[in-house]
Amino acid sequence: MVRRTRAAMEATRATLLATARRVFGERGYADTSMDDLTAQAGLTRGALYHHFGDKKGLLAAVVEQIDAETDLRLQAISGTAEDAWQGFCDRCRAYLEMALEPEIQRIVLRDARAVLGGTLPNSQRHCIASMQRLIDNLIQQGVVAQADPRALALLIYGGLAETAFWIAEEDDGNVRLAQGAAALKLLLRGMLVEPGSS
Known part of the structure; x- marks a missing residue:
């Protein structure tokens, strides 16, 4: 042999x-x-x-690969922004926009959810951890109100993920993307430190 x-x-x-x-x-x-x-x-x-x-294990590996690439793309968006807050907002919006990309839409948002269920690949954990670091930095800078950065990262990531699934369900997700982006803007605005607060 x-x-x-x-x-x-x-x-x-x-x-x-x-x-x-x-x-x-x-x-x-x-x-x-x-x-x-x-x-x-x-x-x-x-x-x-x-x-x-098996085939399911192969799908999980493909999803993990795509998720890892997605996280790198998102990190590049927030990492190259001149303003940390704008970079964070742009990163969140880009996540929703990716729901319209055919490969992400079909493999990650439709097939993986149906076949793999609610499992959380390591790359998604990395995305949450990356978001947590960004939020913690924004809290330290006095941009975002005091809160637990992990809890905020989980809430925002969870909301983004569910909205991406919702966008991907529609054959033409552009209307849903616009609705989701408007809601995201409102949600993120609520994280900011109120003027005059200490």
């Missing part, structure tokens, strides 16, 4: 992820067969089972 090198194993895993991401994005999870997916990847079902356990 020939042992495969670590590099070959990582290449197989990467090929399966890339193929699944493309096929899930084009057809959706339910309309993707494991046989077709592995054939398109030029690999066997055994490779899929070895690396991901």
